[in-house]
Amino acid sequence: MRPGTTAGWRRRASRWCRAGGAALIVGSVAFPLSGAARPQIPAPAPAALAAPTAGTLDETYAANRANAAEASRMAAGHGDRHRAAADRSMADPSRRLLAFDGRGAGLATEVFGDLARADRVAVLVPGSDTSLDTYGRFRAAALALHRQLAAQAPDGTHTAVVAWLGYETPGTISTTVATTDRADRAAPKLRALVDDLRGITAPGTRLALLCHSYGSVVCARAADGLDVADIALVGSPGTGAGTVAGLHTGARVWAARGADDWVEHVPHLSADLFGTTVGFGTDPVSPDFGARVFDGGDGGHSDYFDAGSLSLTNLARIALGEITEVTS
Incomplete structure (x- = not known):
């Protein structure tokens, strides 16, 4: 690829972006970015469950799906439609959740x-x-x-x-x-x-x-x-x-x-x-x-x-x- 071509510039720009991104990560330790904290989204405490076994997996999955469904309802009531949708997806009957905490x-x-x-x-x-x-x-x-x-x-x-x-x-x-x-x-x-x-x-x-x-x-x-x-x-x-x-x-x-x-x-x-x-x-x-x-x-x-x-x-x-x- 000859210097000065569009593809060449894109390749160099990609390298500069990657190096710049790495510098930002390191620099963020000394110069943290500031911004408003996201308001806490209400959610229930995680389901209180015993350590799962092969025989209790279905019950574990069901309890965590139920918790996700409740978290979805609470997020929706709080006005956070994005989180409500994410939690609702977790509550789908096909999901196998060993653990869930919507907080x-x-x-x-x-x-x-x-x-x-x-x-x-x-x-x-x-x-x-x-x-x-x-x-x-x-x-x-x-x-x-x-x-x-x-x-x-x-x-x-x-x-x-x-x-x-x-x-x-x-x-x-x-x-x-x-x-x-x-x-x-x-x-x-x-x-x-x-x-x-x-x-x-x-x-x-x-x-x-x-x-x-x-x-x-x-x-x-x-x-x-x-x-x-x-x-x-x-x-x-x-x-x-x-x-x-x-x-x-x-x-x-x-x-x-x-x-x-x-x-x-x-x-x-x-x-x-x-x-x-x-x-x-x-x-x-x-x-x-x-x-x-x-x-x-x-x-x-x-x-x-x-x-x-x-x-x-x-x-x-x-x-x-x-x-x-x-x-x-």
């Missing part, structure tokens, strides 16, 4: 597939800017992963995906996205989810964590002793640990970055500022970190779970335990 930004844990019969379970952990209001895109990623697992699984293998929006994610441009604070608070909740899944699934069921963007920080903070076979980090800004050994996990740790992912431009540094640790240290796809680096394809930061993508194919192979088939 604040909202939390939800949704199951795709027959969890009680699954031999392979992939837990999808989202990154920044994921809430009930933006849940549709996260759900689309989980659905794409579930379809890919079903397509690639050997005959007789049952699969399930758990979409875990179980923590308050940071905003992409915020003071929280460049620290481990949200991840540190989320880690016990992720460990509790894995414990619940072990109580639902049959002995020997293979669990894998597939962690996107800031979700990789959450997975890293939860990794110590966690009963999972694999942890895959995609589009990761870092983990807060210098090496895989620093995660204190017996799981295989994988990492990938798409060729067009702007996270490449985020400085992989860590420093103590204003009473907190800013930055996440070693790049997870670098040799120094020690992860099993796999091919993340040609996509950008939001493309890892696109249908037909190489990254999705490799993530499904990891979740299925087909580790010799993962391309690097």
Whole structure:
């Protein structure tokens, strides 16, 4: 492509935008953006339920759908039609909700597939800017992963995906996205989810964590002793640990970055500022970190779970335990 052509200018502009976006993320720690806080949307407290088992899953799903329906009515009464619609969608009889909390930004844990019969379970952990209001895109990623697992699984293998929006994610441009604070608070909740899944699934069921963007920080903070076979980090800004050994996990740790992912431009540094640790240290796809680096394809930061993508194919192979088939 000759310099000066329209395509060339677009390519350079894309690079400048990605680098600028990365600079904004880092700069937001020292220069936070201000704005009016969104008014709190009324919602009921989460349903009070015992830890789920294979025999009580249907009751758990039904109770959380009922809670979502009530949250929808309360949001509508408050005048928030967007949240009311999001909650109402959650209450659809087809949805399988292990957990639901319509308060604040909202939390939800949704199951795709027959969890009680699954031999392979992939837990999808989202990154920044994921809430009930933006849940549709996260759900689309989980659905794409579930379809890919079903397509690639050997005959007789049952699969399930758990979409875990179980923590308050940071905003992409915020003071929280460049620290481990949200991840540190989320880690016990992720460990509790894995414990619940072990109580639902049959002995020997293979669990894998597939962690996107800031979700990789959450997975890293939860990794110590966690009963999972694999942890895959995609589009990761870092983990807060210098090496895989620093995660204190017996799981295989994988990492990938798409060729067009702007996270490449985020400085992989860590420093103590204003009473907190800013930055996440070693790049997870670098040799120094020690992860099993796999091919993340040609996509950008939001493309890892696109249908037909190489990254999705490799993530499904990891979740299925087909580790010799993962391309690097």
